[in-house]
Amino acid sequence: MARLLARDPFGGLLPLSWGQVTAMAVDPGPVTLIAPYRASVGETRDRLRAELALDWPDPGRATGSGEAALLSVGPGRALLVGVPAPDLPGAAVIDQSDGVAVVAVSGADARAVLARLVPLDLDPVAFGEGSVAATLVGHMTATLWARGEALRIVGMRSMARSLVHELERAARNVAAREAMRNR
Amino acid sequence: MRLGGRHDGREVRVRFDGRRLRAREGEPLAATLIANRIRVVGRSFKYHRPRGIFTAGSEEPNALVTVGTGAARVPNVRATVQEVYDGLEATSQNAWPSVQRDLLAVNDLLWPMLGAGFYYKTFMWPRAFWEKVYEPAIRRAAGLGALSGEVDGEVCEKAFAFCDLLVIGAGPAGLMAARVAARAGARVILADEDRDMGGRCLSETWEIGGLPGHLWAAGVVDELAAMSNVTLMPRTTVTGAYDQGTYGALERVALHRPAAPDLPRECFWRIVARRAILCAGALERPVAFPGNDRPGVMTASAVRSYVTRWGVAPGRAVTLFTATDDGWRTARDLAAAGVRIAGVADARFDAPESGDFPVWRGGRVTGTAGRTGLTSIEIVHEGGTLRQRTDCLAVSGGWNPSVHLTCHMGARPVWAPEALCFVPAEGGVPGLSVAGAARGVFSTRGCLEDGAARAREALEALGLACGAVEVPGAEDDPCRVAPLWHVPGKGRAWLDLQNDVTVKDIALAARENFRSVEHMKRYTTQGMAPDQGKTSNVAALAVLAELTGRTIPETGTTTFRPPFVPVSIAAMGAGGEGRGFAPERLAPSHEAAEARGAPMIEAGLWYRPSHFPAPGETGWQEACDREVRMVRQAVGVTDVSTLGKIEVSGPDAGAFLDHVYTGTFSTLKPGRVRYGLMLREDGFVMDDGTAACLGPGRYLITTTTAAAGQVMRHLDYVAQVLRPDLDVVSASVTEHWAQFAVAGPTARTLLGALLDGPPELAFMGTAEVSVAGVAGRLFRISFSGEEGYEIAVPARFGDALWRQLVALAEGLGGGPYGIEALNVLRIEKGFLTHAEIDGRATAQDLGMEGMLSGAKDFVGRAAAQRPGLTDPERPRLVGLRPVIAGEPLVAGAYLFDVGEVPKRETALGHVSSACHSATLGMALGLGFLRNGAERLGERVIAVDHMRHVMTLCDVTRPCAYDPGGGRMRG
Known part of the structure; x- marks a missing residue:
């Protein structure tokens, strides 16, 4: 077909x-909503820093100046734009592309x-x-x-x-x- | 007659009442009319008396005209505000057949019967005449201008602006304030109602810093225009003060130009300012005296504006009636411009002498003559009485600070007895301070200092440093005013010119015990016209005070509410005309559906196809019947992308769903789907839908299209407020997935042709699938009652998948179907939509009490057990079929027992959904009937009182087709 x-x-x-x-x-590019579960907030942020060199953004801010960026879009959630999301078992990872x-x-x-x-x-x-x-x-x-x-x-x-x-x-x-x- | 004047504009042609007039581009229409000696510009509201131009500003009560012709014409435009341009057409209002000869002037002869509150006392007999004769006649006669009644196609816009400091008014105070703040680096917006900035500087002859006032103003404006931190907004009236530093403002973007495509006529602004300074100046207060409404009677400051700024003389022999020092400027400025002064009547006894013209000390005007234009006035003075020929009388009674904005949040102004005016109360609007004449500082030097001082305070509050400020030199004379509100005498003395309210009306109100200023206002309608009483409020309450033996502060004043000037609804609603009213949400198959000629129906903001017409079909019913048969006999495809889809995940996702649904979902295994009911906190049903388990701790729930937002908000509320102990995340994925239903006996065959390796899915199952290499999901659920599936792919592939599905379906003798057929299919099965779940239905009403788990708590559980919700008398869901073949059933009809009189008290329920069932060949419906479960097999009558349809119906179970469900379970 x-x-x-x-x-x-x-x-x-x-x-x-x-x-x-x-x-x-x-x-x-890929757009993914990332919302860490309460129990794994620190772990998720660490993984994002390690895998994508991105810090978790403060409210009203975006981090990342290259291909990938993390946009703060609400309490406890950010939108990853530009690259596929890494493996994050401690977070809701929801495709919004x-x-x-x-x-x-x-x-x-x-x-x-x-x-x-x-x-x-x-x-x-x-x-x-x-x-x-x-x-x-x-x-x-x-x-x-x-x-x-x-x-x-x-x-x-x-x-x-x-x-x-x-x-x-x-x-x-x-x-x-x-x-x-x-x- | 044209004098020098400061305004420079090329000559243009305009029309007024069909007459071609020469004008100078940019001057107000009022100046053009004065230059062309047109004295009668309109007829008064009640008495239809000839009226002329009274002021030179937006407070104008008389000269209201209609601008433009055809659909786009605009009524009630103040001729003092409308700038002329080449080709402008304007007409007078409120007169027939013409403003010169108005037949309704007969009202003026009836004036003793048309005083305050006349409609409470007259036109009472015969009783039947009130609704049929008197009221329609009064309505037709009421009002001033008229709308065209057609869609005008004119464009307006709305916009937002932000600043550190908003300066309202660009006279001496405002210009100083803006300059001080701008030089200190603040972001400043300076707004002024006029086309040019400068306020009274533009019309007076005083000097500032050694320069003529208008040149000083122009210099400041030039400096501000060059600064990147300053936004100048001329032609912009700040109309209201709202919460937290928000101000509404109306900008006349292009009313001074002929219409052009895309050029907005007006812009309604919302300006958010950290601080604001009101420098709106003051409005001159006239004196009321008998016959004071004739064309030719004007405020003194207006006369100066016309002569000095616009270069037109409102008369050839001008007289002055003043109670102020300020009024004398008129005599001096006019004399200097070469306009003859016939004399000055000063109400005060210590007025100076003049060699050039007579001065009547202690003089009061007690009468006038000249119906279509002033010809003479009668003066009583210390030396006697006389009659003086004059064609223009300039009147000066004092100044009323424009305090309006300071009262918009409920504060009332305060009476200042030394200045004889109301001044703003402190702190009426947080963040707003007042400078200059707007707070009763009337000397030029005083205004400059005041503007600078308020700016310093604002800068301090903003945390900005302010350097040294030099205030230029200017006149600093005290502004002496004698209290003179009205001159008693024979004949009516007008207070509110726009609503035709006289001193006699105030006296009548007081006599009839409407002594409170609030009652006086409503009883006489003083201050209730479009000009909001700007030239009459203070005088009217002063008269009321006098007549009721109180002081002015004791009498008080009514309050002010936004808008400060009339705002067209087109400006406030800009962008909302026609399809701009709401965003359009289009489903992935939208373009393909439109290409097939499918008419669209609005469901919330979404557009969904009603049906897919086939060649030769005569209407939607025929197409709908065909589509229903097609789904039941072959296969149909429909777009269900619009339904809400929410991913719920997390360690406590199962527990969370157990709390929001009435049933249990934590036990749902991956790959399985379950139908669920969600209640509101008050125990009524909010929505129904399905929840699928995608994996451990991951669920995908669906909602009805129009309730998606409500359900999402509800889930957020439950997670944040009711169960913050649960670790769960909910996110909408409605937009990400394109989803299509494939339903019918050959649905499985279709999927076999579509998918790479179609799975064997049991009813209420879900699996991941691959569609030509694209990762998607398949659900086996049915809303049609046939073997049904829903297939989802990321939305970018939605259009392509739709087209493939339709092609494959047509290859199997099927095709696309729309929401009419979707609705018929589900009614035949007794499935529910928000026609049944309308916010008033409980689970018990729907026959779903079995879905309320007894083993756990859930939202709405306790409230659903209240007696009112479990009352066995509540109407319950039933199916309905007409007894006589071919009779229609109408949704919305009420149900009654056979033989009962069908009225409100005997209603037993209603029809919630109805259709023609192509499958059964008859009308079919669902409804709610009291004791419905016990009345199966009985008969009731469905009555639609509005359409006069009565149908005898059998009461049946809700499901009319394949009650066992074998066709969909497979």
């Missing part, structure tokens, strides 16, 4: 650019566009490199992650299309304002 073809969560809608902002689909749709928003107006959708202070002094927040993007829950030049939105696969539409609407409005100002 025939092979199964994989589809990208954005169904080909991305990348898109409007004015001074670009939205690009990000293939995050296909549950997420990740988009990177970049450009001079990236923060202005996200200001239309995200009720958080995204100024670099408040949300700098390595910041993570579980928040809203429009009406959708998502995780926001500041990494490098872009702000990454880790959203839900089923709402990927809605996410693109919300970004597009906000970006068009910001671009139209700019055009009016420059006229």
Whole structure:
């Protein structure tokens, strides 16, 4: 029987650019939720450090600057992004690779566009490199992650299309304002 | 008539009531109308009296116009706020056939009958006329402007902003505060309602730091604009103060331009500030006197704004009626601009003399003339009485600090007797301080100092160092005001121009014992119009105080609530129009289903296909019947990815599930699946679903689509609050897995063609499988009553798997089926959905009391034993079939005994689900019936009172097809 073809969560809608902002689909690689059982918190953290050179992140932060990163996404749980999870018998290790749709928003107006959708202070002094927040993007829950030049939105696969539409609407409005100002 | 003026704008053309007018781009429409000598701009609310422009700001009570035409037209726009652009079209309101000749002006002749509370005392007879005649007529006549009633397609937006310091108002106080804070490195947002920043600097002729005030302001704005830690927000009104430093603000983004694609008209902001300073200034208070509502009567500061800033003269022979020193600026500034002053009536006896124009000391205006525009006024003064010809009367009674925002969290303002105004109470809004005229500091130098001082305090609270601050020199004259609230005399004296409330109305309210200011407000409607009484509140309560023999502080004031100015719902709801109202959750097979023309149904936020139409079919019922037969006779495939899927794991996972389910799951072996019931803490059923054991200490539970979020929250609550002793982790995997049901007699054949090595699975079993090399899971469970499976793969392969499954199914004489057929199949089997588990049903009602374990505790166990939940009289689940073939059964119908009058008191239950059963060839339903278990074989009548459908039904067991379950157990 025939092979199964994989589809990208954005169904080909991305990348898109409007004015001074670009939205690009990000293939995050393997994404795994890691939640240590209470009895094995220390052991799990040690293993992660040993196998992946990653420290357990503080609330609101991500650790790891290379291929792998650990994002704090709630009390006692973190999302491992970029590499497969190592063997962690003392933790819940739950595959979320296909549950997420990740988009990177970049450009001079990236923060202005996200200001239309995200009720958080995204100024670099408040949300700098390595910041993570579980928040809203429009009406959708998502995780926001500041990494490098872009702000990454880790959203839900089923709402990927809605996410693109919300970004597009906000970006068009910001671009139209700019055009009016420059006229 | 155009004077010099400070505003510079290219000439543009606008239309008002169809008339083409020349205008200067960017000036308020009010200035254009004044320049073109259009004096009557609207008709008053109740009496339809001709009205003209009264102020130069957003507090304008009279000049409300409709801007635009067609679907996007906007009513009740203040002409003093609307900036003109080339092609602007505006029309007057509340008049027919025209604002010049309004037939409803007959109301003015009836004024003695239309005073405060008239609708409580009149229009009473005949009684039947109230609902049919009087009320509709009054409703039609009420209101000012009208919406178009069509979808306007205009775009608005919403946004969030954050800062260390929010400065509200960019007059002298606000500019100083913003500059001090910005130079100290704070993140500052400076918001002002106007298109230009500067507040009164823009309209007055005083100097700051040796510069004309408006140039000083422009210099500060330039400095702030160049600083990266400053955000300037002109055309932005802060509308409300909310909790924890959150402020609502309305920005008029593009109302001063013609519409353009994607350009939002307005933006509603939520600004979160660690500290804020209110520098909103003050609003001038007029004096009420007989005939004070004629076109041409304006506030003195407004006259100065039109002359000095906009370069238009509101009259050719201007008179001034003042009780303040400040009012005299009008005379000086107008004279300097070349506008003739016909005289000044100063209510005070120590007013100065002037060589250029008559001064009437102790002067009060006691009457006016000129219906469509002021022609003369009557003055009583220390030397006698006279009549003076004039076409514009500037009135100055004092200043009311704009304290509104400080009261938004319940505080009331405090009366300051020396300044004759209300000032903010301390600490009304945590984190908000007040500077300048907004707290009763009226001299320019005072405002500059005050702004700087509040900024220093805010910086200290923010932990930022502040260097030396120099406050520029400016006038520091005391602002003398004499108390003059109204001038008694013959004829009506208006207080609230927008709601047509006069001094006589206040007097009537007091006479009828509505003496509290709260009662006076509601009885007279003073202060209840869109302008929220900005030019009348203080005068009205001063009049009430006088008439009831109390002081102003004793009388008190009503409170203020957001928004400070009217906010369009389009701005507050921006992004929520049409499909923007909610996110769309799409299942993995969505694109393929849409391509086959399947109409979609919303289940929560998910979209699910209703049915898959085949060529030639005339409607959904036909397709549904075919799909049901297809599943029962061959094989059907449907997308069940939308159901909630939660992985529960950990050393205590089994014990945790034993606590949330009514049954036992800790004994479930790996590879096995069990049906479970979950109760709420109050003992009612929350959800039903299945739990599969994937391995030791690892489970996968399912929930109904719409309850997934609720169940997830419930599990978190149980783990954190009820059983924190358990070491368990719950996480949603709904999105990660694409899952499809394969059901029917040839389901196994299909799976054999699909899988690499299909397992032999017993009913209620689960196993890992490989689908063309992709790791997936197989469950043998059935919601259709046929041999059924669910196959899950990671969601990126969902679309591909769906297409393969449909192709294989069609090869076996089957195909895809939608949720209509899904529903019929399960009703035929008596299986439950949230139509039965509607939040009011207990396990006993559903016939599932046997699932409540007696051996262990679980959530809801104790509450489920309460007498109200175990009452044998409670309606119980039954099946229903029409006795007469072909009769319909309607969900929602109530059940009654045969021969009983079908009313609320005799209802015995209701129909929860109904369908046409293609398998049995008749209508079929499930419902709840009192004593249902004992009444099998009896008859009841199902009555739908709304659709007028009555059906005689047999009461049966819930399962109508294959009651033994042999078809699904294999």
